Amino acid sequence: MTAIEFKKHVKKGGKVTLQLPPEFEDDEVRITVESISRTEATPAEEIPWEERPWTKEEIEELLKPHPTTLGEIMKSEYVGSWADLGIEDSQAWVDEVRRQEQERRQWPRDDSVESVEEE
Numbered sequence: 001m002t003a004i005e006f007k008k009h010v011k012k013g014g015k016v017t018l019q020l021p022p023e024f025e026d027d028e029v030r031i032t033v034e035s036i037s038r039t040e041a042t043p044a045e046e047i048p049w050e051e052r053p054w055t056k057e058e059i060e061e062l063l064k065p066h067p068t069t070l071g072e073i074m075k076s077e078y079v080g081s082w083a084d085l086g087i088e089d090s091q092a093w094v095d096e097v098r099r100q101e102q103e104r105r106q107w108p109r110d111d112s113v114e115s116v117e118e119e
Contacts, residue, residue, distance in 0.1 A: 002023055002024070004020075004021075007036070018031075
């Protein structure tokens with residue numbers, strides 16, 4: 001009896017495709033699907049961060065309130081983030097970017113071609 005065992009991550013939708021080698025053709029096979037825990041299947045450092053399960057401690061930390069005063073918010077990096085880019089007036093910056101974009105999109109003039117006047 002030939003046996004094959006493999007581990008496969010099943011993504012959303014639950015679809016797994018299996019192509020068996022020729023020795024299984026024209027024969028009966030038994031397919032068993034067994035769910036294994038993520039930590040047994042793949043070491044945590046190999047699982048992409050977005051797919052790792054939340055720990056109880058992480059969830060508790062996220063649910064804790066962290067009150068902030070208006071002064072702390074105003075001093076934070078979230079307010080006035082244009083300043084670190086050297087932009088003092090955001091409207092003037094937008095106007096300049098638009099002007100540069102319009103210039104870039106214009107057809108170049110070819111002064112070497114003389115215009116022909118009709119007589």
